[in-house]
Amino acid sequence: xxxxxxxxxxxxxxxxxxxxxxxxxxxxxxxxxxxxxxxxxxxxxxxxxxxxxxxxxxxxxxxxxxxxxxxxxxxxxxxxxxxxxxxxxxxxxxxxxxxxxxxxxxxxxxxxxxxxxxxxxxxxxxxxxxxxxxxxxxxxxxxxxxxxxxxxxxxxxxxxxxxxxxxxxxxxxxxxxxxxxxxxxxxxxxxxxxxxxxxxxxxxxxxxxxxxxxxxxxxxxxxxxxxxxxxxxxxxxxxxxxxxxxxxxxxxxxxxxxxxxxxxxxxxxxxxxxxxxxxxxxxxxxxxxxxxxxxxxxxxxxxxx
Amino acid sequence: xxxxxxxxxxxxxxxxxxxxxxxxxxxxxxxxxxxxxxxxxxxxxxxxxxxxxxxxxxxxxxxxxxxxxxxxxxxxxxxxxxxxxxxxxxxxxxxxxxxxxxxxxxxxxxxxxxxxxxxxxxxxxxxxxxxxxxxxxxxxxxxxxxxxxxxxxxxxxxxxxxxxxxxxxxxxxxxxxxxxxxxxxxxxxxxxxxxxxxxxxxxxxxxxxxxxxxxxxxxxxxxxxxxxxxxxxxxxxxxxxxxxxxxxxxxxxxxxxxxxxxxxxxxxxxxxxxxxxxxxxxxxxxxxxxxxxxxxxxxxxxxxx
Numbered sequence: 001x002x003x004x005x006x007x008x009x010x011x012x013x014x015x016x017x018x019x020x021x022x023x024x025x026x027x028x029x030x031x032x033x034x035x036x037x038x039x040x041x042x043x044x045x046x047x048x049x050x051x052x053x054x055x056x057x058x059x060x061x062x063x064x065x066x067x068x069x070x071x072x073x074x075x076x077x078x079x080x081x082x083x084x085x086x087x088x089x090x091x092x093x094x095x096x097x098x099x100x101x102x103x104x105x106x107x108x109x110x111x112x113x114x115x116x117x118x119x120x121x122x123x124x125x126x127x128x129x130x131x132x133x134x135x136x137x138x139x140x141x142x143x144x145x146x147x148x149x150x151x152x153x154x155x156x157x158x159x160x161x162x163x164x165x166x167x168x169x170x171x172x173x174x175x176x177x178x179x180x181x182x183x184x185x186x187x188x189x190x191x192x193x194x195x196x197x198x199x200x201x202x203x204x205x206x207x208x209x210x211x212x213x214x215x216x217x218x219x220x221x222x223x224x225x226x227x228x229x230x231x232x233x234x235x236x237x238x239x240x241x242x243x244x245x246x247x248x249x250x251x252x253x254x255x256x257x258x259x260x261x262x263x264x265x266x267x268x269x270x271x272x273x274x275x276x277x278x279x280x281x282x283x284x285x286x287x288x289x290x291x292x293x294x295x296x297x298x299x300x301x302x303x304x305x
Numbered sequence: 306x307x308x309x310x311x312x313x314x315x316x317x318x319x320x321x322x323x324x325x326x327x328x329x330x331x332x333x334x335x336x337x338x339x340x341x342x343x344x345x346x347x348x349x350x351x352x353x354x355x356x357x358x359x360x361x362x363x364x365x366x367x368x369x370x371x372x373x374x375x376x377x378x379x380x381x382x383x384x385x386x387x388x389x390x391x392x393x394x395x396x397x398x399x400x401x402x403x404x405x406x407x408x409x410x411x412x413x414x415x416x417x418x419x420x421x422x423x424x425x426x427x428x429x430x431x432x433x434x435x436x437x438x439x440x441x442x443x444x445x446x447x448x449x450x451x452x453x454x455x456x457x458x459x460x461x462x463x464x465x466x467x468x469x470x471x472x473x474x475x476x477x478x479x480x481x482x483x484x485x486x487x488x489x490x491x492x493x494x495x496x497x498x499x500x501x502x503x504x505x506x507x508x509x510x511x512x513x514x515x516x517x518x519x520x521x522x523x524x525x526x527x528x529x530x531x532x533x534x535x536x537x538x539x540x541x542x543x544x545x546x547x548x549x550x551x552x553x554x555x556x557x558x559x560x561x562x563x564x565x566x567x568x569x570x571x572x573x574x575x576x577x578x579x580x581x582x583x584x585x586x587x588x589x590x591x592x593x594x595x596x597x598x599x600x601x602x603x604x605x606x607x608x609x610x
Contacts, residue, residue, distance in 0.1 A: 024417070043432060073413055073420035079432030080389040082424075087385045107410050107442050108378055109472035112329070115378035119387075127348060127384035137412050139444045139467055143474035162444055167414035169448035173491060178481035183488060186478060 003200055004133055004158025005207035005233055009258055011066030011099055017298045018258070018305070020101065020235070021061045022265025023089065024071040025050040029270045031286035043078045050075065051085040057269055058093050060290045064298065067099035067132075069235075069263055087128025094124060100131040101235070105162065107137035109144050117151030124155070133158045135213060135235070138187045149194060149210060158209030161191045164225065166215025166238035184221075188212065188229055195231040205258060207233045216249050216262070223251030226259065234260040239297070240267025246300040257305040268293045308505055309438055309463025310512035310538055314563055316371030316404055322603045323563070323610070325406065325540070326366045327570025328394065329376040330355040334575045336591035348383045355380065356390040362574055363398050365595045369603065372404035372437075374540075374568055392433025399429060405436040406540070410467065412442035414449050422456030429460070438463045440518060440540070443492045447499075454499065454515060463514030466496045469530065471520025471543035489526075493517065493534055500536040510563060512538045521554050521567070528556030531564065539565040544602070545572025551605040562610040573598045 002010075012018050027035070027046055034053045036045040058068065070093075075086035093100050106116040119127065120134040136148055136159045148159045164174055164184045174184040195208030211233035214225055222236070234252045239245070239262050252260035271277045271293035272286040281289035307315075317323050332340070332351055339358045341350040363373065375398075380391035398405050411421040424432065425439040441453055441464045453464045469479055469489045479489040500513030516538035519530055527541070539557045544550070544567050557565035576582045576598035577591040586594040 026416075071417060071420075073411075073417045073424070076424040076434070077420040077432075079424065079434055080385065080392045083381075083388040084385040105412050105442075106378075107412075109470060109475070111331075112376060112378045115376075115382040119378070119381040119384065127382075129381070129384055137410075137442045137444050139442050139478060140470050140472060141474035141477035141479070143472055165414060165445050167445060167448055169446035170414070172446035172495070173444060173488060174446070176481070176483035176488060176491060178483040178488070183478060183481060183483070186481060190477070 001156035003153065003198060004156055004209035005195070005211070006200055006203055007132065007156055008066065008099060008233060008261065009205050009207055012258060012261065015064065015066045017065060017301060018261045019065045019294065019298050019301060020067050020069050020261040020263040021057065021065055021268050021294065022069045022071060022103070022237070022263050023054050023057060023269065024265040025053050025074050029273060031272050032283040033286070044081050046078045047081040047085045050078070050082065051088055054089040055092055056287055057290055058089070058096055058098065060287050061294055062093075062096035062098055064294050065098070067101055067261065068093050069101040069103045069265075071265065072102060072104035090131055091125070091128055094132070099133065101133040101135070101160065102129070102131040103135045105135050105137045107140055107144055109140055110147065113144050113147035114151060117148045121148060121152035121157040122155060131157070133160060135160045135162065137162050138190070142190055145190070145194065149198065153198065153209060158211065160211040160213050160235045161187065163187050163191060163212040164214045164218060164221055166217045170215065185228070188225055192229040192232045195229070199231055205256070206231050207259065211235055213237065214252065219248040219251055222249065226251055226254065235263060236260055237263045240264040246304045249301070250304045253305050262301060264297055268297065306459075306461035308458065308503060309461055309514035310500070310516070311505055311508055312437065312461055313371065313404060313538060313566070314510050314512055317563060317566065320369065320371045322370060322606060323566045324370045324599065324603050324606060325372050325374050325566040325568040326362065326370055326573050326599065327374045327376060327408070327542070327568050328359050328362060328574065329570040330358050330379050334578060336577050337588040338591070349386050351383050352386040352390045355383070355387065356393055359394040360397055361592055362595055363394075363401055363403065365592050366599055367401035367403055369599050370403070372406055372566065373398050374406040374408045376570065377407060377409035395436055396430070396433055399437070404438065406438040406440070406465065407434070407436035408440045410440050410442045412445055412449055414445055415452065418449050418452035419456055422453045426453060426457035426462040426464075427460060436462070438465060440465045440467065442467050443495070447495055450495070450499065454503065458503065458514060463516065465516040465518050465540045466492065468492050468496060468517040469519045469523060469526055471522045475520065490533070493530055497534040497537045500534070504536055510561070511536050512564065516540055518542065519557065524553040524556055527554065531556055531559065540568060541565055542568045545569040551609045554606070555609045558610050567606060569602055573602065
């Protein structure tokens, strides 16, 4: 099995776009045809609505983009039945040919990290949650990150480690300067070392199975980190709803126009509520709104890469 | 509803011990009467075994200790059916009068953090995973921590934020020195500020609903942080299996002998495999081994507090 960095680069080349679609279901934003008809739906009803919504998104984007990123929090929010349908979403997306990047920001030490890794990075189908990639938080250090890599590598699965996040307060600890560089640069050093070590030396690109989450709200830092982390794929959130535009993410790509995937969640999946699309499509034709928003994002990104 | 810091202090006073029992089920360590009898059990069979094992632990410790700490990773490892029984474990423990500290080290930004908070810190019974407290990772900053507090406070629920962890590599980022103090001290400042702000000013103790996870493998830092964080309850892992002893955790307590809870997981729940207990009890009487190990830990802690 090729390593994850290679699998993702090939998927981006095949679809000719680095667009990543985030699956973040929220009850209040579901289109009418999907939303439970009762005013106070039970958790099971919400879970079934989330599943139908997620499958509807996947049906539209499977032929357009390389990967989807389910946000575990929104499924966990409704309890165990939400996690059950999250597993269904993972499996449905993989069946449709998409890579699944599970956004769960897991982190722990030693054998506990290994347990998370087996949950999300085991062999496809080993359990319903087994994805192709997992987001990981770095505060606990290298020995908390390596277990994810060790468990994922044999199955061609990888991780994206939080390096520089897109929230307004992300800098509080990440921007602290120690030994002449910021904390996020210290994290970046580790991430690129791991990516370098685990890359395939003979591949036609430099990327390994360890990537970095770098927010699109910091375009100058994107370019700085791109240079500093030549073996690290970037997952860039914050396109669209969080304020980043196509020009802001340009710096995430290398000279060959690869090396990053750009995520949009709300901007695509709730396109039926956006000014640009709601009159044209509205709730009833929400899947067409998803398609239009995805195609628009693909085009916007092509203009700058 | 009293705030979480107060609820935990009262529970510690009532049971007269700061002992926290970690529920970390692992298939290979289950006692014979609990372990599935087939050689390659299905996930559902493992989940049922984990539930029986967890309930068996809770039955023993409910009258002895103030709280239990289920480790979500081991339940997630077996997939959605593991999360289903994790919800059953939470509810069973609460019915038995225990506080439940969910060890899931969640973290994310803005509305995604709020989704996690609703999953784990909502009103009791609002969903099966709703606990009394949740462990939270701090890398994303203050605006990633506050949503947990906002969602939990109305229900008397709280959080423990990772400050200084017990793994060998925990210092890689946590010990970096910026502006004259370590990163973990920067995190400690934020945590104590939040604890101070949200405490009950008229309580007979200084503790708020935001605690800190501080590893027992660093006794000198425990004492240093105790002084620096007068409003912050400590959750101290690493007692027993990870190498910390009763003398090492002494510094976590204040002058009144409160202010910390000390966790043991493997040392208690797998006591039937420990040299000290296995001949006396063995697999068949594993619950008696759990009881003996819990009572021994309570006694060891009493000797130093």
